[in-house]
Amino acid sequence: MTNNRSRRLLLAGQVMLATLTLLLGLPFALTAEPPSCTLPVPVTFSNATIPRILGHWNFIASVSRHPRYLEKIKIMKHSSFSYFPGSHEEELDATTIARVNETCVVKNTSGIQLFLHNSTLLHVDNESVSMAEVMQSNKDLLILKHFHDDFVGLSLSARTLNVSKEHLEEFKAYVHCLGFAEEEIFFTSEEDACPLPWEKTEEGDKEPKPE
Incomplete structure (x- = not known):
């Protein structure tokens, strides 16, 4: 005992x-x-902030593990897009111009929903639902946090064909916060940018064709 x-x-x-x-x-x-890293907070949609995302953007870099994304980046060399006001007040239309392999392809998209209560973009394409949050950033940058099925991704676009080293390093830090390695980031090639429909094409360049 x-x-x-x-x-x-x-x-x-x-x-x-x-x-x-x-x-x-x-x-x-x-x-x-080390202190925990943080992503930028989403933009609050309003009459002042929504116009800032309108106009032309050049796709610079992105990251995701979604199978469809991984398939597309194998053949996409560059992409740019423009947002326009849609037919309804809380909708956007978009035109995308991408170089797929050696061909420039134009795709028009309509009915991108703007949800003001949570500052989210939503688009349904062939029963596939894609959502994105617009993150706060420099006025000449567009950072989108993507939600597609059970996958989360991040993309960086800019008004110009390239961005500063500082902005690129900032994006890489955000990518790291989401659990991605730098090697998983896809970068577009500035040299492969397609001529825009409103720009004069050089000899040998083919006009983008509708998808």
């Missing part, structure tokens, strides 16, 4: 010692860890 009691007291003492050691070491562990 005495031995059992002694063992119980010894076990209780070991548990208390382990707990005390954990509690004493916790503040040091917390201070030793």
Whole structure:
């Protein structure tokens, strides 16, 4: 009986010692860890912010593990797009011009829904639902956080064909926050940008054709 009691007291003492050691070491562990990274917050849609996403954008970089995304980037060399006001107040239309393999393809999209209560873009294409949040960034950048099926992705677009090193490093930090490696980022090629319909094409360039 005495031995059992002694063992119980010894076990209780070991548990208390382990707990005390954990509690004493916790503040040091917390201070030793690097600060958690954070993504930019979504833009609040309003009459002032929605016009900022209208107009022409050049697709610079993106990341996702969605199977359809991975299939498309194998053959896409560059892409640009333009947002226009839709037929309804809370809708957008878009025109995308992409170089797929060696061909420039134009795609027109209508009925992109704007949800003001959570600042989300939504589009249904052949029963496939795509959603995106517009993240706060530089006025000449467009960062979208994509939600497609159970996959989350991030894309960076700009008014120009390239971005500064600082903005690119900032985007890479956001990608890291979402759990992606830098090697998973897809970058478009500035040299493969398609001529825009309103620009004069150089000799040898083919006009983009509708998809």
